[in-house]
Amino acid sequence: MLNPSRIDALPHSPRHPRIVAPGSDCALFLAQSVRSLPVTASLFPSSRFLAAALLRQIDFSSAFVIVELGIGTGAVTRQILRRLGPRTALYGVDLNPHFVTHVRHRIRDSRFFPILGRAECLTSLLRERGIRRVDAIVSSLGLTSMAPDLRSKILRQAAEHLGPDGLLTQYQYLHAGSSRLLSSLGIRPFAEKEFLGRYFRQVSSERVLWNVPPATVYTCRL
Numbered sequence: 001m002l003n004p005s006r007i008d009a010l011p012h013s014p015r016h017p018r019i020v021a022p023g024s025d026c027a028l029f030l031a032q033s034v035r036s037l038p039v040t041a042s043l044f045p046s047s048r049f050l051a052a053a054l055l056r057q058i059d060f061s062s063a064f065v066i067v068e069l070g071i072g073t074g075a076v077t078r079q080i081l082r083r084l085g086p087r088t089a090l091y092g093v094d095l096n097p098h099f100v101t102h103v104r105h106r107i108r109d110s111r112f113f114p115i116l117g118r119a120e121c122l123t124s125l126l127r128e129r130g131i132r133r134v135d136a137i138v139s140s141l142g143l144t145s146m147a148p149d150l151r152s153k154i155l156r157q158a159a160e161h162l163g164p165d166g167l168l169t170q171y172q173y174l175h176a177g178s179s180r181l182l183s184s185l186g187i188r189p190f191a192e193k194e195f196l197g198r199y200f201r202q203v204s205s206e207r208v209l210w211n212v213p214p215a216t217v218y219t220c221r222l
């Protein structure tokens with residue numbers, strides 16, 4: 001069934017993506033990571049293998065609205081757009097203006113709406129755009145290095161906006177098991193799967209080795 005509040009949010013004249021080759025993605029990503037590694041949470045953009053694992057369980061044929069949290073230089077964004085239907089909208093949120101400006105110039109696609117904003121303000125960002133329900137949330141946020149109340153605020157809002165068949169995907173590099181490495185980085189061990197389980201009834205995981213560094217992808221359903 002079409003929900004009018006969601007149709008209003010869709011772009012009016014979808015066309016195929018015009019994605020400009022990602023010339024300096026890595027240089028920008030590295031520069032921003034050097035400035036603030038805890039926020040950027042990685043030294044390199046995600047590989048297409050990691051992106052594929054994040055997107056594998058999303059039903060792109062029935063999705064109307066997809067939200068990406070933490071777009072960075074658009075590595076995952078491009079892979080979402082490759083799979084997206086012509087009438088589906090992708091809203092990409094990032095707090096770093098350098099990244100948002102970069103993807104605005106690099107990814108020209110009428111289905112894609114980059115948003116300069118904070119994931120913890122998801123409800124108001126969506127409300128401003130007339131959106132209540134979303135079908136999938138793809139998160140690359142570095143939850144491990146976030147303050148506990150901040151990551152709780154983000155996950156609570158994300159779960160509230162998903163429909164009953166919706167799902168959230170999230171990845172993590174550093175596990176609670178790697179506690180020696182975490183403490184050398186000044187980060188407290190964080191059991192991401194258990195944390196996600198507070199908000200979602202079903203949390204499955206998949207290890208992705210073809211990424212620097214290797215990561216675990218969590219797929220969460222209500």
Ligand SMILES: C[S@@+](CC[C@H](N)C(=O)[O-])C[C@H]1O[C@@H](n2cnc3c(N)ncnc32)[C@H](O)[C@@H]1O
Pocket residue numbers: 039040041042044045046069070071072073074075076077093094095096099117118119120140141142
């Ligand atoms: C690990 S990077 C992922 C970038 C990209 N999606 C990828 O996989 O290559 C995490 C991204 O989340 C953004 N970020 C961190 N905290 C955020 C927050 N509270 N709200 C929105 N974006 C945030 C960072 O600026 C960074 O671009």
